[in-house]
Amino acid sequence: MLGRTAASLFWMSRYMERAENMARLLEVGHRISLMPGAIEGHRDEWRSTLLSAACEHSYSQKYGTITAQQVVDFLIFDESNPSSIRSILRTARNNGRAVRTALTRDVWESINSTWNELVAVKPSELTSDRLPVFLDWVKQRSMSFRGAILGTMLRNENYYFSQLGNFIERADNTARILDVKYFILLPKPSDVGSDLDMHQWGQILRSVSAHRAYRWFYRNSGYKPWLVAEFLILREEMPRSLLFSTSWICTALAGLENLHGARYGVHGQAEEARERLRSGRMEDIFQSGLHEYLQNFIMANNQLSRDIGTTYNFP
Amino acid sequence: MAQVFNEMQDKSGAVRSPYLRVEEWLKTLKRKDAERARQEAENRFRRQGITFAVYGDSEAAERLIPFDIIPRVFAASEWRRLSAGIEQRVRALNAFIHDIYHRQEIIRAGRVPADVIIQNAAFVPEMMGVNPARGIYAHVIGIDIVRIGENEFYVLEDNCRTPSGVSYMLEDRETMMHLFPELFAHQRVAPVENYPALLRKTLESVAPAASEGEPTIVVLTPGIHNSAFFEHAFLADEMGAELCEGDDLFVMDGALYMRTTQAPKRVDVVYRRIDDAFLDPLTFRPDSAIGVPGLFDLYRAGKVTIVNAPGTGIADDKAIYTYMPDVIEFYTGEKPLLKNVPTWRCAETQALTYVLEHLAELVVKEVHGSGGYGMLVGPTSSKKEIETFRAKLKANPRNYIAQPTLALSAVPTYTASGVAPRHVDLRPFVLSGDRVRVTPGGLTRVALKKGSLVVNSSQGGGTKDTWVLED
Structure with a gap:
């Protein structure tokens, strides 16, 4: 397979995953802004949305103040913002177009019709009451895309490279969301063990579609910062956790190792990361600092992404 | 008509x-x-x-x-x-x-x-x-x-x-x-x-002649922004050939290779869908970023x-x-x-005179044009369009041919x-x-x-x- 093809598959899946996460972040922002008592804090909420999306800097360069309408427009339609849903879906589709020979018809048509439908949406029609429906649609499209991949693609290089992109992105997103939201919600380190405002903690979990799963998993525990962090970092049962994502990355890399009959540095790198997570304990993580822990994870994950590119000759 | x-x-x-x-x-x-x-x-x-x-x-x-x-x-x-x-x-x-x-x-x-x-x-x-x-x-x-x-x-x-x-x-x-x-x-x-x-x-x-076994074929495309990109991808897919852009290919030790996720793979036949001028910056346009440096020398050498x-x-x-x-x-x-369509070469004086007198009945095309751009269809054009075209034709008659509609x-x-x-x-x-x-x-x-x-x-x-x- 061409290195270019591998790169395009990788980025196509990364961007489709990113679109879904962006939609979730916006969903949470929108939800909070509608809550009673949120009037005071809603600017903070949109700011936290921008921070989680790593768009705060570019937003503040374009707009002086934070307003819901501007943030929504910036994160959904703005073509000058490479992280807007529109830009993300365009990049995903361009990568898909470049390698459509490597895609099944179902995968291609899923990604292509997503773009065609998005182009038909007029920003002026997306009023506040229509926003949830639109964001739901974005999530659905991303899931349909992933479903097409899982259900129709041969388990060959094409599949493994797309999975690598998908889960490197997911790990990055979960780590970033946890990092940003946690610190906004938790000003004092002494609050770590306490029961906090249900609504606020619910939103971290909602950002990764895990609020129901959390209740099932921890039953009667309520929202505890400690457990929320554990759920999103160390629990392999949770499909957006760092451990789950890293395990999936290892599986995809093992698939390539098996196909090529060649093992490289990236294989060891990913497996070490997985072992660190498997043997990780929340006490230790909080002791040495959650923020540092997540920052280190994000850096290592980025490094792994770059190293995969170098190893497999991405252009 | x-x-x-x-x-x-x-x-x-x-x-x-x-x-x-x-x-x-x-x-x-x-x-x-x-x-x-x-x-x-x-x-x-x-x-x-x-x-x-x-x-x-x-x-x-x-x-x-x-x-x-x-x-x-x-x-x-x-x-x-x-x-x-x-x-x-x-x-x-x-x-x-x-x-x-x-x-x-x-x-x-x-x-x-x-x-x-x-x-x-x-x-x-x-x-x-x-x-x-x-x-x-x-x-x-x-x-x-x-x-x-x-x-x-x-x-x-x-x-x-x-x-x-x-x-x-x-x-x-x-x-x-x-x-x-x-x-x-x-x-x-x-x-x-x-x-x-x-x-x-x-x-x-x-x-x-030198290639061994089943030859490796690639389709060379300028990329997704080309107007015919769909066709390039379609043909590559239908033929079971890799769809390459210029920088996927490189010349090494007197042969052409493509960069793959594993070892470089030798390429024998390039079905290129990019223009001559952009094929090889070492031989043709030096500013081409979509070609393969050294490709033409390999070609001349029959590799x-x-x-x-x-x-x-x-x-x-x-x-x-x-x-x-x-x-x-x-x-x-x-x-x-x-049959060929009877054609007036505007570079020839007599032909040009005839064409200028009969613009309203003729189709006039640029010698190097394509895609229906830069042409005049006399019978369906307005007087003004014809006059504008007349000026262009007079300024550079060599650039045009004319045919009956x-x-x-x-x-x-x-x-x-x-x-x-x-x-x-x-x-x-x-x-x-x-x-x-x-x-x-x-x-x-x-x-x-x-x-x-x-x-x-x-x-x-x-x-x-x-x-x-x-x-």
């Missing part, structure tokens, strides 16, 4: 025999069903991303070429005659290119003036003395043909560089079989679906085959076109089976106001390698606007499925 030849009905109103079935079907086709089929065809094309880019049109950066649901039909006997003429022409074109880049006998014989060749921008001096596999230069040729009467076909243009449109020919047939399978049950339509397999066979047959060969443009240039009847006779020793044949077409005749042309695709293969049918382009003679997709033309009936 002369009487328009209607391919479905003769002058007396009787249905011509190839169209008997189609006419019966049209009689029973309800408007709502036709509309539904048209809509479904459009959705199908849109869903699959069968689009083309219109340069300079950023808003609608991707457009669909409208598909007309009514097929165009040739009888087996009509096609036999047509394809014999096409094959003759293709053989002559390849012999001509070979001669131009070797002894130039045709110039010595005084049949084509030397300056028309040597001073032509499409002449590639670097090709002098190069011997491509099997002596074939233009492996893929599209010949644009118009019909103006029962037995009157004219070649409008030869496309010997990187002709496009074959993916539309194939998708039009797929779409038609999907929408109206019953039409294919009652008569035998010659299949076109094996084109990609035949293209692959052709490409394999011209692999360098890799480039399809079509560089320099084939010398054979499809509009200035050369006017000499084609001589060219065919010179190399085949036969009279041309297909042909009454292109018309074929029933589904329009907003029901079924009505619209003008068409035809681009059959011809492969040359171990042998010459003419695809039965080709791409029919149709001018959807009433009375319009411009069929180019960039100017609002559509396409039709083209049938050759089998006996």
